[in-house]
Amino acid sequence: xxxxxxxxxxxxxxxxxxxxxxxxxxxxxxxxxxxxxxxxxxxxxxxxxxxxxxxxxxxxxxxxxxxxxxxxxxxxxxxxxxxxxxxxxxxxxxxxxxxxxxxxxxxxxxxxxxxxxxxxxxxxxxxxxxxxxxxxxxxxxxxxxxxxxxxxxxxxxxxxxxxxxxxxxxxxxxxxxxxxxxxxxxxxxxxxxxxxxxxxxxxxxxxxxxxxxxxxxxxxxxxxxxxxxxxxxxxxxxxxxxxxxxxxxxxxxxxxxxxxxxxxxxxxxxxxxxxxxxxxxxxxxxxxxxxxxxxxxxxxxxxxxxxxxxxxxxxxxxxxxxxxxxxxxxxxxxxxxxxxxxxxxxxxxxxxxxxxxxxxxxxxxxxxxxxxxxxxxxxxxxxxxxxxxxxxx
Amino acid sequence: xxxxxxxxxxxxxxxxxxxxxxxxxxxxxxxxxxxxxxxxxxxxxxxxxxxxxxxxxxxxxxxxxxxxxxxxxxxxxxxxxxxxxxxxxxxxxxxxxxxxxxxxxxxxxxxxxxxxxxxxxxxxxxxxxxxxxxxxxxxxxxxxxxxxxxxxxxxxxxxxxxxxxxxxxxxxxxxxxxxxxxxxxxxxxxxxxxxxxxxxxxxxxxxxxxxxxxxxxxxxxxxxxxxxxxxxxxxxxxxxxxxxxxxxxxxxxxxxxxxxxxxxxxxxxxxxxxxxxxxxxxxxxx
Numbered sequence: 116x117x118x119x120x121x122x123x124x125x126x127x128x129x130x131x132x133x134x135x136x137x138x139x140x141x142x143x144x145x146x147x148x149x150x151x152x153x154x155x156x157x158x159x160x161x162x163x164x165x166x167x168x169x170x171x172x173x174x175x176x177x178x179x180x181x182x183x184x185x186x187x188x189x190x191x192x193x194x195x196x197x198x199x200x201x202x203x204x205x206x207x208x209x210x211x212x213x214x215x216x217x218x219x220x221x222x223x224x225x226x227x228x229x230x231x232x233x234x235x236x237x238x239x240x241x242x243x244x245x246x247x248x249x250x251x252x253x254x255x256x257x258x259x260x261x262x263x264x265x266x267x268x269x270x271x272x273x274x275x276x277x278x279x280x281x282x283x284x285x286x287x288x289x290x291x292x293x294x295x296x297x298x299x300x301x302x303x304x305x306x307x308x309x310x311x312x313x314x315x316x317x318x319x320x321x322x323x324x325x326x327x328x329x330x331x332x333x334x335x336x337x338x339x340x341x342x343x344x345x346x347x348x349x350x351x352x353x354x355x356x357x358x359x360x361x362x363x364x365x366x367x368x369x370x371x372x373x374x375x376x377x378x379x380x381x382x383x384x385x386x387x388x389x390x391x392x393x394x395x396x397x398x399x400x401x402x403x404x405x406x407x408x409x410x411x412x413x414x415x416x417x418x419x420x421x422x423x424x425x426x427x428x429x430x431x432x433x434x435x436x437x438x439x440x441x442x443x444x445x446x447x448x449x450x451x452x453x454x455x456x457x458x459x460x461x462x463x464x465x466x467x468x469x470x471x472x473x474x475x476x477x478x479x480x481x482x483x484x485x486x487x488x489x490x491x492x493x494x495x496x497x498x499x500x501x502x503x504x505x506x507x508x
Numbered sequence: 509x510x511x512x513x514x515x516x517x518x519x520x521x522x523x524x525x526x527x528x529x530x531x532x533x534x535x536x537x538x539x540x541x542x543x544x545x546x547x548x549x550x551x552x553x554x555x556x557x558x559x560x561x562x563x564x565x566x567x568x569x570x571x572x573x574x575x576x577x578x579x580x581x582x583x584x585x586x587x588x589x590x591x592x593x594x595x596x597x598x599x600x601x602x603x604x605x606x607x608x609x610x611x612x613x614x615x616x617x618x619x620x621x622x623x624x625x626x627x628x629x630x631x632x633x634x635x636x637x638x639x640x641x642x643x644x645x646x647x648x649x650x651x652x653x654x655x656x657x658x659x660x661x662x663x664x665x666x667x668x669x670x671x672x673x674x675x676x677x678x679x680x681x682x683x684x685x686x687x688x689x690x691x692x693x694x695x696x697x698x699x700x701x702x703x704x705x706x707x708x709x710x711x712x713x714x715x716x717x718x719x720x721x722x723x724x725x726x727x728x729x730x731x732x733x734x735x736x737x738x739x740x741x742x743x744x745x746x747x748x749x750x751x752x753x754x755x756x757x758x759x760x761x762x763x764x765x766x767x768x769x770x771x772x773x774x775x776x777x778x779x780x781x782x783x784x785x786x787x788x789x790x791x792x793x794x
Contacts, residue, residue, distance in 0.1 A: 154614065158622040290763045319763040321723060323713045324515040326638075327759055348624040348715055359635045376623045380715065382635045 144187035145180070145453060147172075147443060148207035148237075150218035150228065155194035159347075159376065161220040163428040163501075164242065165190070166417060167436025168217065175440065181447045186440070193219055200224035201231060208235035214453045217439045218242055222264075222293060229254050238446070238458045240439045241482075245293070249482035251463075256455060258462050258477055260439055260470075262485040264293075267370065267393040268301050268343070270490040274391060275339045275367045276308055278492070278508055285314040285337035287328055287353060289344035294320070297343035297369075313337050320346040329356040333364070342368040351380030358386035366390045373495040373503060375427040387496040391506040394493035397472055398431045398502040406502055409471045413437060414500055430501030431472060438470035510639045512759045513752065518644040518713055520751015521651035522548070525706035526728025527735065527743035528654050532699035533581075534737065535675040536692040537593065542605040543584045545724030546612050547577050547700050549717070551707025553620050556627045556716035566630045573708040574701045581700015584608060585693045609721060617718040627711030643712035650709040651747065654702055655740045671695055675738070730774045736787025745785060749773070 149168055152161040172186045180186060189211055191203035200219045207213045208231065215238050219225050222245035232239045233254040241248050241259040244267065249259045275281050284305060288298035295317060302312060314335040316328050332340055342353055350372055357364065359382065366372065372392040381387055397410050406414065410430070417433055418426060426433075445468055450457035465484070467474045475484035493503035529544050551573040558569035588604040631642050662668040670691050673681040682688045707714075714720055731750050735742025750770060757769040777784065 154617055155622060158617075290766075295764075317763045319758065319766050321720075322758065322763065322766075323519050324511070326511045326515070327755075330511070348717065351624070351715075355635075359638075361636065376625075380624065380626050 143184055145182075145184045145215075145447070146187045146189060146211060146213040147440070148203075148211065148213040148216040149188055149190045150193055150200055150203055150207070150216060150220070150224070151190055152195040152220045152224070153190075153192040155196065158195065159374065159428065160432050163430075163432035164220065164436030164439075166420070167413075167433040167438070168440055170413075170416060170420065170433075171437045171440035171444075175444055181444050182451070182453070189213060193224055195221055195224065197224045197227040201227045204228040204231045208232055208237050213237065214455075215240065215443050215458075217443075222248060229257055233257060236455050238443075238455055238462070240442055242435060242439065245296070251480050251482050254482070256459050257482060258442075259483050259485070260442060260472070260475065261435055262395075262490065263483055264297060265300060265304075266485065266487060266490055268297060269304055270393040270492060271341060271367050271369075271391075272301060272304050272308070274393075274492040274506060275341060275365070276305070276310060278506075279339060279365060279367070281339035281365070282310055283336050283338045284310060284312045285332035285335060285340045286312050286316070287325075287332070287340060287342045287344075288317055289320040289346055289349055290317045291320060291344075291346075294344050301341060301343060318349065320344065320349050322349065323352070325349070325352045325356040326360065329353065329360060329362065333360070333362055337364060340364055340366045340368075342366065342372065344369060345371045347371055347374055347376045347380065350374075351377050354386045354390065355380070355382050358382060363389055367492075368392055370394060370429065370431075373493060373498060374429055375498060375501075377495070378498065384496075390495040391492055392495055394491050394503055395431050395473065396489045396491045397434060398429075399491045399493060400497075400499075400502060400504050409469070410434065410502070413471045414502075418500075426500040428501050433501070434470070434472035438472045438475075441470055442468065442475065512755050514639040514644045516752040516755025517748060518647050518710075518751070519754070520731070520748045521648045521744075522706060522710040522713070522724070522747070523727040523731040523750055524735075524744045524747025525647065525651040525654055525710075526703070526724050527732035527747055528651070528658060528740055529699045529703045529706065530728060530732050531738060531740060531743060532658070532671075532695055532702065535671050536678075536688070536695040537585075537589055538678075539589055539593070539601045539605070540729065540732075541584055541589070542602065542725055543580070543588070543609045543612065543721075544699075544703065545726070545728055546609045546721030547580055547584075547703030548707035548710070548724050549616070549721040550580055550612070551577050551704035552627060552711040552714060552720065553616055553625075553707075553716045553718065554704075555708040555711050556625060557620070559628050560626070566628070570705070570708055573704045575704070577704020577707070578697045578701040580612070581696040581698070581703065582693060584700070585696035589692075589696070590689070609725070613718060613721050620716070620718055622718055624715035624717040627714075627716050629712065643710075647706070647710040647713060650706060651744060654706070655744050658740050667691075667694065727770065730770060733774055733784055734777045736784025738788065739784070739786040742784055742786035 151165055172188050176185050193200040216232055217240045222243035225243035225248050239257040241257050242261045244261055244264040246263050249257050286298050286301055288294035314332045370392045446458045446461045449461045463477050463479045466476045473489040477484045492506035494506045497504035554576040555569050555573035558564045558572040588608045592601045592604050633642055678688050731746035735746025754766050758766050
């Protein structure tokens with residue numbers, strides 16, 4: 116038999132090319148940058164969110180990835196430092212050429228990174244609550260998954276003045292940029308409701324005793340104290356000062372009031388009573404004592420990963436982290452590609468995409484995806500697996 | 509008003525205790541180590557861990573906190589001071605101690621966590637004691653005892669006199685047969701033990717918190733500069749002045765001005781009396 120070597124060689128070469136092309140397509144991944152402050156101050160939220168992010172990535176990769184591509188998660192620990200966050204954002208966008216960026220976790224870092232990611236045209240899932248972080252014109256590919264700070268403040272204000280019928284409000288905030296801005300916003304919102312706070316003070320987050328501030332609030336006739344700070348040490352000291360004074364005034368404010376770390380800092384467990392904070396429907400137990408179905412399913416998965424014990428972080432952090440990856444999956448699958456412009460188009464036409472943390476909606480002019488309807492008020496002392504019972508109505 | 513005075517005095521006396529630790533280190537090395545506040549942080553964190561994590565009696569917790577402080581003090585001398593001083597007269601120790609302080613803070617943050625954790629009660633007392641609460645008077649009493657103890661140590665013991673001799677003139681001390689390296693490491697171990705003790709005594713006030721070190725380093729230095737470098741009584745006065753000023757600034761004007769006023773005090777003293785309230789003027793004989 117006559118062997119046609121040139122043709123065989125050509126076929127062999129062709130086969131090699133096809134096989135290598137296929138394997139390179141298999142090796143192609145979708146890169147997601149995750150700007151997380153896993154160490155440094157305020158790392159508790161980031162660590163919990165990271166659990167949700169990792170869980171979602173593992174699940175999606177196990178089920179075949181997104182559009183046939185496995186997710187490659189590039190986690191960068193910013194340590195809560197805006198300078199590091201800026202460097203990592205530039206590295207992820209311009210060197211690693213990621214398709215998406217989640218985070219950073221803290222608003223102070225996000226203020227610095229959002230313009231960089233906008234310039235690079237990378238879709239960014241924003242998880243900072245500060246109101247200035249999103250803007251459909253300036254940062255068209257930045258979509259906020261978390262609620263806004265204003266939603267926290269207005270929910271807490273409405274509860275204090277509308278439900279509890281309190282009119283003599285004392286506002287105590289820390290001296291950070293966040294605390295100062297929140298105190299101002301809270302005051303403005305109360306002003307619109309015709310209420311002038313009887314006492315407003317900014318306190319250094321590391322102040323070792325808040326008896327003086329609480330005594331002044333009491334002397335001013337306050338019938339509700341509203342703290343705006345994410346510093347658990349400060350909030351713990353505030354509740355301790357209230358308890359030690361024997362003053363049973365309601366404390367209504369920032370979600371950090373309900374963090375598990377606060378419970379450990381209290382002089383007595385009952386000092387957590389009569390403390391209420393802005394929370395979420397998705398992490399609030401119903402009248403039947405059960406969590407919403409989707410939340411419970413995620414609680415069960417996370418509990419399994421943690422070894423079966425009690426979950427001692429605010430569970431909405433985990434749910435938010437989980438949802439950020441699911442939003443990316445939904446956007447890419449709906450767009451049928453990873454093209455940033457196509458992703459933007461899908462996200463800005465999203466209506467009621469169901470996540471665990473909430474149902475998200477964005478529009479061409481609105482980049483805040485969290486609906487007011489999912490806000491809730493919780494009673495801090497009912498902490499169980501990172502979720503809460505509703506505050507009394 | 510009493511609470512403002514007592515809480516200001518309590519945190520001020522913690523700054524004073526840190527200033528005393530600076531003094532002990534400075535006496536033998538002429539170094540103002542950035543790790544000084546971190547030693548107190550370690551005392552608080554390890555004290556809390558011994559008592560709440562390992563469930564040991566507070567006396568053992570106290571001994572453990574002192575031991576950890578002493579160990580870290582010795583390590584500071586070995587890792588960040590000795591080689592730098594042997595090789596250069598420049599102030600490179602600022603960088604080496606800053607590096608060590610940063611590493612220790614990061615390591616504690618990773619191990620202990622970055623949120624403040626509680627420090628247990630040491631003495632059975634109700635929480636409604638107000639200004640008489642142990643969290644206030646423990647650091648106040650300790651700083652006073654430390655200052656008295658150091659005076660006795662310097663005046664009545666051989667090692668104390670060797671510290672003073674090195675403080676006056678290290679070269680002359682060496683010429684007279686004093687092992688200056690050994691005395692210096694001893695002074696760092698002693699200062700570490702005192703720093704650990706200070707952090708333990710103030711644990712209920714500050715909580716066991718990884719990021720406390722740098723705040724104490726800065727405020728301890730301000731107390732030292734105000735009171736006068738090398739003076740133990742000055743350290744007490746400087747610490748008390750700083751704590752009270754901070755407390756009253758916060759009481760009258762709110763927390764926004766607290767740090768500004770603290771640094772303003774430092775600037776004012778440095779401009780009007782650069783050697784501090786009780787510091788001695790450096791006169792160079794010509």
